[in-house]
Amino acid sequence: xxxxxxxxxxxxxxxxxxxxxxxxxxxxxxxxxxxxxxxxxxxxxxxxxxxxxxxxxxxxxxxxxxxxxxxxxxxxxxxxxxxxxxxxxxxxxxxxxxxxxxxxxxxxxxxxxxxxxxxxxxxxxxxxxxxxxxxxxxxxxxxxxxxxxxxxxxxxxxxxxxxxxxxxxxxxxxxxxxxxxxxxxxxxxxxxxxxxxxxxxxxxxxxxxxxxxxxxxxxxxxxxxxxxxxxxx
Amino acid sequence: xxxxxxxxxxxxxxxxxxxxxxxxxxxxxxxxxxxxxxxxxxxxxxxxxxxxxxxxxxxxxxxxxxxxxxxxxxxxxxxxxxxxxxxxxxxxxxxxxxxxxxxxxxxxxxxxxxxxxxxxxxxxxxxxxxxxxxxxxxxxxxxxxxxxxxxxxxxxxxxxxxxxxxxxxxxxxxxxxxxxxxxxxxxxxxxxxxxxxxxxxxxxxxxxxxxxxxxxxxxxxxxxxxxxxxxxxxxxxxxxxxxxxxxxxxxxxxxxxxxxxxxxxxxxxxxxxxxxxxxxxxxxxxxxxxxxxxxxxxxxxxxxxxxxxxxxxxxxxxxxxxxxxxxxxxxxxxxxxxxxxxxxxxxxxxxxxxxxxxxxxxxxxxxxxxxxxxxxxxxxxxxxxxxxxxxxxxxxxxxxxxxxxxxxxxxxxx
Numbered sequence: 112x113x114x115x116x117x118x119x120x121x122x123x124x125x126x127x128x129x130x131x132x133x134x135x136x137x138x139x140x141x142x143x144x145x146x147x148x149x150x151x152x153x154x155x156x157x158x159x160x161x162x163x164x165x166x167x168x169x170x171x172x173x174x175x176x177x178x179x180x181x182x183x184x185x186x187x188x189x190x191x192x193x194x195x196x197x198x199x200x201x202x203x204x205x206x207x208x209x210x211x212x213x214x215x216x217x218x219x220x221x222x223x224x225x226x227x228x229x230x231x232x233x234x235x236x237x238x239x240x241x242x243x244x245x246x247x248x249x250x251x252x253x254x255x256x257x258x259x260x261x262x263x264x265x266x267x268x269x270x271x272x273x274x275x276x277x278x279x280x281x282x283x284x285x286x287x288x289x290x291x292x293x294x295x296x297x298x299x300x301x302x303x304x305x306x307x308x309x310x311x312x313x314x315x316x317x318x319x320x321x322x323x324x325x326x327x328x329x330x331x332x333x334x335x336x337x338x339x340x341x342x343x344x
Numbered sequence: 345x346x347x348x349x350x351x352x353x354x355x356x357x358x359x360x361x362x363x364x365x366x367x368x369x370x371x372x373x374x375x376x377x378x379x380x381x382x383x384x385x386x387x388x389x390x391x392x393x394x395x396x397x398x399x400x401x402x403x404x405x406x407x408x409x410x411x412x413x414x415x416x417x418x419x420x421x422x423x424x425x426x427x428x429x430x431x432x433x434x435x436x437x438x439x440x441x442x443x444x445x446x447x448x449x450x451x452x453x454x455x456x457x458x459x460x461x462x463x464x465x466x467x468x469x470x471x472x473x474x475x476x477x478x479x480x481x482x483x484x485x486x487x488x489x490x491x492x493x494x495x496x497x498x499x500x501x502x503x504x505x506x507x508x509x510x511x512x513x514x515x516x517x518x519x520x521x522x523x524x525x526x527x528x529x530x531x532x533x534x535x536x537x538x539x540x541x542x543x544x545x546x547x548x549x550x551x552x553x554x555x556x557x558x559x560x561x562x563x564x565x566x567x568x569x570x571x572x573x574x575x576x577x578x579x580x581x582x583x584x585x586x587x588x589x590x591x592x593x594x595x596x597x598x599x600x601x602x603x604x605x606x607x608x609x610x611x612x613x614x615x616x617x618x619x620x621x622x623x624x625x626x627x628x629x630x631x632x633x634x635x636x637x638x639x640x641x642x643x644x645x646x647x648x649x650x651x652x653x654x655x656x657x658x659x660x661x662x663x664x665x666x667x668x669x670x671x672x673x674x675x676x677x678x679x680x681x682x683x684x685x686x687x688x689x690x691x692x693x694x695x696x697x698x699x700x701x702x703x704x705x706x707x708x709x710x711x712x713x714x715x716x717x718x719x720x721x722x723x724x725x726x727x728x729x730x731x732x733x734x735x736x737x738x739x740x741x742x743x744x745x746x747x748x749x750x751x752x753x754x755x756x757x758x
Contacts, residue, residue: 112606124671125366127505158635160752163667165751165752166749183746185671185672185747186671186673189666189670189671189672190488190669190671192667192668192669193668193669194669198667198668200755202755203665204660204667204755205664206661206664206665207632208356208357208362209356213356217668218668218669220349220353221665221668221669221670221671222669223349225349226352228348253435255572265668269669271669283679284524
C-alpha cells in the first residue's frame, strides 16, 4: 500500500541545513496497523507529513497504492489527499462553527457528492463511532474523546486507502485514549490501513507493528503481539 | 463557481459566524453611508452656494448709444444715435432664444414726485415686466409692472422702498395716487433692491406708458438683457462675447455706423463679475470630489483591512480544508464568495439608508449654505461597486496566500 525508498528531507533554518530524514526505507501492506515511534526531533512527524502529502521529500520515491507521488501541484496533492488519505490530528482540527455531522461531511463536499448523500454517509460514520445522538452539536459542546471520534468519522468518510494519525491520543486522558484506540483497532480489523505516530509506548503496543525512528533513520522495525485496547478500558 | 453547494457552504459560514459577518457588514455599510452622506452634503453645499450667489451668476449686458466717432458712408462724425422700439424688436427677433431676461429701458433722471404734502425727486424708468429680474428687485408689497401695464400703457407705478419711506412713511401706499411731473399715477407695488438706497429711490412704470406720457415717442435709452448660466465661466464668456459681436455688428449696420466706430454703440458686459461665482462653484465641486475620493479611499482601506483579518482568522480552517482535499482555488473562491456577498449586501444597505436619509431628512436641512442635499444614484451605485471590487481585490491576495500556505503550517496556527 505504501512503499518508500531512500527518503531524504532537510529543512533550511537560516544558513544551516537540518537533515531530518536520512534515507528512510519503509513499506506498509494493506490492512496493517503501524505505529511510528521516536522522541521529538526524530523525524516521525516529518515522515507522516510526507506520507500525508502535506510536505514533500527532497530525495527518494514514494508510492501510494501503486501511484508514484512526486512533483505534486497543489491541485493534484489536494485530489490525492481527498482520495487516498484520512487524517486524524492531536488537536482534532474540527471546524468550530460546523456541527459534528457537517464536519464529517466536509471531505465529501470536496468529492462533489450532493448534499443529501453527504449527510446520509456522514451520519452512518457518526453512528459507527457512536455519536449519532451528537450529530447536531458543535465541537465545543463535545468532550475531547468525542471530538476525536468525530475526527475519526471524518477521516473515514472519504473512504481513504490509508488513515494517518498524528499523536491522536496526545490530548486525551488514558481511559479515553484506550477507547479511541479500541475504535482504531476495530476499524483496522475491518481491513483499513492505519499509520499512527506516537511517543507513548502503551499506545504503540496496541498496534501490530512498531517502527522506531531515531535521528532520521529507522533503528528498529518489528511486528508485535497486539494488545487489545478494550482490555485496558 | 456559483453552484448551489457553494452558496450553501457560504451561507453556513455566514450564519454561523454572526459576529464576524456583522462587523464586516457594519463597517462596510457605515463606510458607504458616510460616503453617500458626504457626497450629498457636498452637492447640497454647492446648491446652497449657487442660490446665495445666483444673482452674481447673471451675466447682464446693457447696450446704449452715443455719438458717432468716425465718418462713414458720407455721414459726418458727431451724429447722435437713438434706439427706437424696433431696435428692441430686432434684439428679440434675432437673439430671443439665447437670452434669459430682456427689457428695453427709457429713463428720466429726475422726476419730481409728490404725495399729499410730501415730495421728492426720483429717477423714473420705463421698463418691461422682465426688468424686475434684471434689477433683482424684490417685491415687498404688491406687484411689479406686468404685461397688461405695457399693453394698455396704464398709469401704474412701482416705487422703491426709499420712495415709499419718504412719501408715505409707514402708511400703506398700495392703490394711492401719486403725482409725477403733475400727472397722477397709481402705486401698485413697492420693491427693495440689494443695491440699497440709490437703487430704491426709483419709480418704475411700463415703457409704453412712459413714452406716451412724457412724449418720448418710440425712443429707448438702452437695451438690457441677461444670458443664462453656463457650465463654466469659459463657456459663458465665449457665448456672451460671440453674442455681443453679432449684436454689435447688426446694430451698427442698422444705424449706418462704421464697424470701426467705438463710441456710437456701447455694450457693457458684466460677465467679469460672474467669474468669481463660477470659480467658487468650481472650487466647491473640486473640494467635495477630493473629500469623496478621500473617503472612498478610506473605505477601501477599511474593507481591505477587514478582508486581511478574516483570512488571517480563517487560516486554520483553510489548513483543515486543504488537508481534507480542498484545492487552492476552491479556498480562494470560498473566501471571496463570502466576502463579496457580505460587502455587496451591506454596501447596498448602507447605500439605501444613506439615500433614504438624504431623501427625507435632506429637504429639512435648509441653512444658508446647504440646500437640498442630494446624490446622484449612479454615483452612489458606482461607489458601492468600486468598494465591493476593491474589497474583493483586497481579499484576493491574502486568500491566495492563505491557500498557498502548506496545510501543515496552517494547521499549526492556533
